[in-house]
Amino acid sequence: MTLADALQTHAPTALAAAAVATAVYSLLEPLLDNGPPGPYSWPLIGALPQASSYLSRSAVHEFFDKVVKDHGPIVRVKLGMIGTMYLVSDAELARRILTSPEFVRSDGVVKIAGEFFGSTLFALTGETWRIHRKMLQPAFGPLHLRHAISVAKEVAKELAEAWTAMIEASPDKEVVVDSHEYFKALTFDFIGKASFTHDFGAIQSVLRGESNQALDDYEKVSHILQSRFAVPQLFWRAAGIDPSSPAVIATRERIQGEIKAVVLERKKQMAANNGKPLRSGVEMDLLDRLLVSASDGTDVFNEDQISGEITGFFFAGHDSTANTLMLALYLLVHDTKAMSKLVDEIDRVYEELEGNVTTENMHRFRYLDGVLKETQRLYPSVVILPRDTVAPVEALGYKIPAGSRMMIQMRALHRNPAYWSHPDDFVPERWESQPVPGSYLPFGDGQHNCIGQKIAPIEMRFVLIDLLRQFRFELHTDQTIEFVTRLTFGLKDGLKVRVSRRER
Secondary structure, eight states: OEEEEEEEEHHHHHHHHHHHHHHHHHGGGGGSSOOOOOOBBTTTTTTTTHHHHHTTTTTTHHHHHHHHHHHHEEEEEEEEEGGEEEEEHHHHHHHHHHHTTTOOOOOOSHHHHHHTTTGGGGGOOHHHHHHHHHHGGGGGGGHHHHHHHHHHHHHHHHHHHHHHHHHHHSSSEEEEHHHHHHHHHHHHHHHHHHSSSSOOOOOHHHHTTTTOOOHHHHHHHHHHHHHHHHGGGGGGHOOOOOOSSHHHHHHHHHHHHHHHHHHHHHHHHHHHTTOOOSOGGGGHHHHHHHHEEEEEETBSSSSHHHHHHHHHHHHHHHHHHHHHHHHHHHHHHHHHHHHHHHHHHHHHHHHHTTTOOTTGGGGOHHHHHHHHHHHHHHSOOOOOEEEEEOOOOEEEEEEEEETOOOEEEEHHHHHHHTTTTTSSSSSGGGGGGHHHHHOOOTOOSSTSSSSTTTTTHHHHHHHHHHHHHHHHEESSSOOOOHHHHHHSSEEOOEEEEEEEEOOO
């Protein structure tokens, strides 16, 4: 018998044996090592049967909450083609994962969203990340925060004037609005004005009931990326979400085209100013800093890198901040005592400061600080923070292989009863004392922490101060409240509230 004949004769048997061996190994795998506990893992598909009902309604956070509650502070979960992940809700281990060189940021963002964000800070690693971070850091320092204050005041005033006009035109002197739509527009306009002094007019578009092309395009990017997480890459083209798909190309080109047009205009202005930025110090925006040349005269960033950075800041900054504002309002309209206490503080401190609110005296609004921190504790915008192991590690007594995906499960961490009393309750007063280190990580930790972790809270505080001084908010009862996890955590259909002018 020739070799070819032998292969042909025994191939079916060999394949069947391999299939059986694979199935048996998958069944026995949890028993073959001392890895962390977790839900039952079916051959090949892992825990997908248990997770499917949650995934179908974009409630993966509920599935993660359940397995952490059932199995403890470190849980091994396998989900089909996504593979094996280790969910972590232990504070000390979470800090270690984010700060130790044993763990690195994965390249998952580039694989999923490379054509949109391949050169943005939150997708970069290694030396390229260090160069970008060093160059961008001053744009988020104390001087630029003062510029952010003026922009936050500007967009908050614009939204307040829009709502006031709507209320005055209403026979009932109140209006029902989807707060999420307006907050998304506000945060989008804030980033545009704060990062490169450009007004996208998103608030006015929502006010007129019109679509805003720039904001719509970022919503399309969000939908594309969410779909890529759910659909195996093999089927991206069929689903119309592949980088080569016409709709994806059109969206990317519109976003990059608008940003590059702004960059080109700024370059022309700088050329007319002997190559120097039009502003200096506190007045410099993010684009000014991106366009500053190195000492040898070469550009630190090329146009594609600049476009990628700005695209990333818009994407990462507007929806997460809008969600936090919406969810803070959601908690306040459900807790009238907390709302009354916050409004009283805002009125009192604002009067004491004679309206001159700055970064230096913002600490006077202590209850407001507690409200926002408690909102981010209960409802962190990012459900998981992933890192990869660079070598085998031991974690909470378990051996974790090299190349493993460690996922800090933010909701479980932030609601872990080991660190929080009455963990599921909204208690802004708890922030009068400091939490256990590592138990509260809304902006991450370590060198890869969120570069916007100071500017976003300033934006939210000024917006809430301005709006709660002028308006009364009540929950609109004719709506369904459903929490979902997409790229960020939020409400499926937004939050409708009745808005009226405060009598003062």
